[in-house]
Amino acid sequence: MAKKIEHISKEEILKLPVTTNRLMVSWNRETFFAKYGIVSYRMETRDRERKNLSYEQLSDTPSLSVVGIYAKYEPFSSRDGYTRFFVLVEKGDEKKVMESLKVQKDVACKSDDLHGYDEFLQQRIIVSLAINALGKKGKGGMMYNNGMLLVCDDQNFGVSERLKELVCLKLEVNKHMNLVARTTSFSHPKDFKQLQAYSNCVFQVGKEMDGELWLGEYLKPVILKKLNEGDYRLDQVYIKKKRFSSSHNTVPYWPWNKDTYNHSRLFVICQVIENVNKLFDGMLTVDFSDHQVLDYFESHPKENVEKLLKEYFQGKTILVEDPFGTDDSKKQVDQFKASVLATMGNVVSVVKRGGKVDMLLKLCEEIGDETHYSQSVKRMYESGIAFQHMIHHGGGKEDDVPEAKAKRILMELLVKDSIVKGCMPSEMAAIAGNWKFWLFKQKKEVVYGASLKLCEGKAVAFEPYGFDDGLGEDYDTFVASIMGLSVLLKMKGNHDYHVMEKEGNAYLIIDTEEIPILDAKQIDDTYGKIIEGTDPDYKTICVFKRKGAGTNHKFLRGLMGFHLWKEEGLDGEGAESYSYISGYNSDNFNTGATFKISKVPHVRRICILKKDHQERVWEDIQELKNMLAVGFGQWNELMTYPFPFKFLQEYLDNQSETTFSKHWSEM
Numbered sequence: 298m299a300k301k302i303e304h305i306s307k308e309e310i311l312k313l314p315v316t317t318n319r320l321m322v323s324w325n326r327e328t329f330f331a332k333y334g335i336v337s338y339r340m341e342t343r344d345r346e347r348k349n350l351s352y353e354q355l356s357d358t359p360s361l362s363v364v365g366i367y368a369k370y371e372p373f374s375s376r377d378g379y380t381r382f383f384v385l386v387e388k389g390d391e392k393k394v395m396e397s398l399k400v401q402k403d404v405a406c407k408s409d410d411l412h413g414y415d416e417f418l419q420q421r422i423i424v425s426l427a428i429n430a431l432g433k434k435g436k437g438g439m440m441y442n443n444g445m446l447l448v449c450d451d452q453n454f455g456v457s458e459r460l461k462e463l464v465c466l467k468l469e470v471n472k473h474m475n476l477v478a479r480t481t482s483f484s485h486p487k488d489f490k491q492l493q494a495y496s497n498c499v500f501q502v503g504k505e506m507d508g509e510l511w512l513g514e515y516l517k518p519v520i521l522k523k524l525n526e527g528d529y530r531l532d533q534v535y536i537k538k539k540r541f542s543s544s545h546n547t548v549p550y551w552p553w554n555k556d557t558y559n560h561s562r563l564f565v566i567c568q569v570i571e572n573v574n575k576l577f578d579g580m581l582t583v584d585f586s587d588h589q590v591l592d593y594f595e596s597h598p599k600e601n602v603e604k605l606l607k608e609y610f611q612g613k614t615i616l617v618e619d620p621f622g623t624d625d626s627k628k629q630v631d632q633f634k635a636s637v638l639a640t641m642g643n644v645v646s647v648v649k650r651g652g653k654v655d656m657l658l659k660l661c662e663e664i665g666d667e668t669h670y671s672q673s674v675k676r677m678y679e680s681g682i683a684f685q686h687m688i689h690h691g692g693g694k695e696d697d698v699p700e701a702k703a704k705r706i707l708m709e710l711l712v713k714d715s716i717v718k719g720c721m722p723s724e725m726a727a728i729a730g731n732w733k734f735w736l737f738k739q740k741k742e743v744v745y746g747a748s749l750k751l752c753e754g755k756a757v758a759f760e761p762y763g764f765d766d767g768l769g770e771d772y773d774t775f776v777a778s779i780m781g782l783s784v785l786l787k788m789k790g791n792h793d794y795h796v797m798e799k800e801g802n803a804y805l806i807i808d809t810e811e812i813p814i815l816d817a818k819q820i821d822d823t824y825g826k827i828i829e830g831t832d833p834d835y836k837t838i839c840v841f842k843r844k845g846a847g848t849n850h851k852f853l854r855g856l857m858g859f860h861l862w863k864e865e866g867l868d869g870e871g872a873e874s875y876s877y878i879s880g881y882n883s884d885n886f887n888t889g890a891t892f893k894i895s896k897v898p899h900v901r902r903i904c905i906l907k908k909d910h911q912e913r914v915w916e917d918i919q920e921l922k923n924m925l926a927v928g929f930g931q932w933n934e935l936m937t938y939p940f941p942f943k944f945l946q947e948y949l950d951n952q953s954e955t956t957f958s959k960h961w962s963e964m
Contacts, residue, residue, distance in 0.1 A: 304844055311593055313588055314588055315589065317812060317900055318477070318810075318812050322581070325581075333387065334390060336407070354650070356398050358397040360386050360567055361386060365380045365382045365383075367380050404740065431569065432506075432516075447481070448467045448513050449516055450514065455552060456546050462546065464477070466481075467480075468796070473810070474813075475810050475811045486531050488531070492536070495537070500517065500534065508571060510568045516535070550895065567818075568738070591861050592860075593859060596928070596934075604792050606704070609645055615647050617647060617651070621660060625691060629660065629689060647836070681718075708929055712929070713947060716757075726755035728940075732799045733749070735749075736949060737793075739790065741771055742762055745762065745764065749948070761952050762779065782906050787805065794939055795939075796923070802910055802914065802917055803906040803908075804906060806903055806939075811876070811900035813878065815852065840852075856898065858882075859880065859922060861876070873905055876900050876902050880898050880935070882934050885934065927940040946961060
């Protein structure tokens with residue numbers, strides 16, 4: 298008889314805190330400034346080349362660390378914004394640094410004890426200087442530009458060596474106090490001319506970074522003040538340029554393979570924090586944030602989505618246009634038809650020619666005429682028929698149309714058809730009823746965006762903003778008069794802003810680059826047991842996704858299911874807010890030898906912009922949660938944002954294409 302699996306209860310899951318990359322910083326000001334000093338400066342020039350110079354190109358005086366913080370909306374900023382640099386030095390060296398900087402006529406500097414900045418900003422400056430100090434070693438350790446730490450490793454983080462690109466992680470404490478590790482790629486200059494062109498941004502592999510969790514190397518900039526051909530071997534220096542524009546390098550969050558598991562973002566981030574605490578012991582303590590979970594659930598929307606698709610497409614006809622007419626393109630069309638039949642049965646007809654049709658699917662090239670999408674959007678609105686593209690690569694595996702891909706196309710057609718017809722399926726309309734949604738971008742004090750409102754029944758009303766004349770809506774007018782909200786700096790910047798409002802309560806949902814941080818030490822110890830093979834409970838890497846006794850939640854908490862917790866306001870403010878993660882479906886985790894978690898779900902912050910009805914906030918959050926479970930994101934997964942934003946995004950794609958010939962994401 299098979300052994301019964303004892304699943305973990307929701308109550309037990311709620312007891313497990315979710316850890317994220319938001320940093321908790323505690324520092325002793327007196328002890329810190331007894332050993333170190335800080336000089337801050339800014340460039341008083343509009344010359345882009347001058348503004349982009351590293352500290353070492355302005356001063357010959359050694360420093361321990363440098364950080365540059367863009368200050369557009371910080372307390373020490375002007376309206377236009379600028380970057381203020383902070384230089385960490387040994388106590389007593391401040392005067393030497395300032396004297397060397399003042400030789401430059403366009404540098405304004407001062408000794409800075411950080412008084413005058415709020416505590417949140419002080420912590421960001423201190424922890425950034427501490428992290429960047431890891432890559433410094435006397436005169437040989439130099440920081441480029443704003444001093445962000447760059448690291449690489451001996452396996453190139455698993456990226457193929459044939460690309461001849463050096464793949465690094467660039468670590469930064471962002472304005473929300475999250476330690477972010479972004480992938481960035483370097484290559485050798487192809488000739489001396491290219492080296493000259495990148496002379497302000499040349500790097501070499503520097504000293505080693507030691508640690509129990511991860512071993513790697515720092516990347517250091519090289520100062521080329523007098524550059525003569527032959528001074529440097531091109532195969533020993535790097536420039537910040539990818540060798541192949543088509544390559545998409547990504548350092549995985551966690552590759553499960555027992556030989557490569559620690560060549561990952563997770564282990565680098567954890568090792569950096571461990572090294573900072575060791576280097577600044579007694580002066581500074583840095584740790585990740587733990588969050589007490591208030592609500593948890595897992596969603597399996599597959600059956601509901603399939604039912605919704607069958608009901609929506611009942612009796613409809615999809616015409617597939619194939620301008621290629623090749624054997625490969627015909628095969629792709631036939632595969633689509635077969636997958637739709639397998640998924641939907643006979644409820645929908647897929648035809649290659651016909652008179653009356655309800656929707657169109659057209660094969661197109663991967664890179665073609667820049668106007669083809671705009672033309673299709675125009676055609677869609679003029680004909681009143683939803684229009685979707687399917688890329689044809691010319692044959693091969695990329696043109697296969699499995700059932701999952703066919704379902705994705707049908708979901709896209711449903712959204713577009715709803716926009717053209719001005720109504721959405723009644724099941725979806727019922728969930729989003731009484732809410733109004735805005736999606737917008739802010740650029741140079743103007744706004745481009747749209748709103749969506751459910752009217753009587755299942756009718757949908759869209760309202761565009763900024764597209765009529767292409768000049769955008771004035772930001773202050775848009776927020777105060779159109780949205781009826783206070784003008785807030787947290788809704789300024791080159792991001793997509795998602796706002797939803799219902800009967801006097803309004804909420805902003807934003808991505809702050811906060812992600813779950815798993816227990817790297819626990820994972821490392823577990824791999825040790827697997828490799829040793831002496832513990833019968835730890836035979837293979839399948840242990841990480843084992844459901845018995847909730848083992849998977851103890852290893853992967855935060856990555857699976859919906860987690861919700863309460864927060865303080867954004868960036869240290871006192872207002873109430875919430876955070877959530879739309880995690881993966883635990884049933885969708887694979888454990889093959891090549892499996893890796895490349896990306897992880899980001900935390901989304903729910904900022905309360907307006908609350909005329911405080912007693913209804915929790916109920917509103919629950920309605921928001923239900924909108925994530927509709928299943929119009931990744932197949933059989935929770936959505937990242939409430940589903941009406943999917944409709945708004947598609948609508949804005951159409952608006953930006955017809956006005957600017959750009960996708961919404963490119964605006």
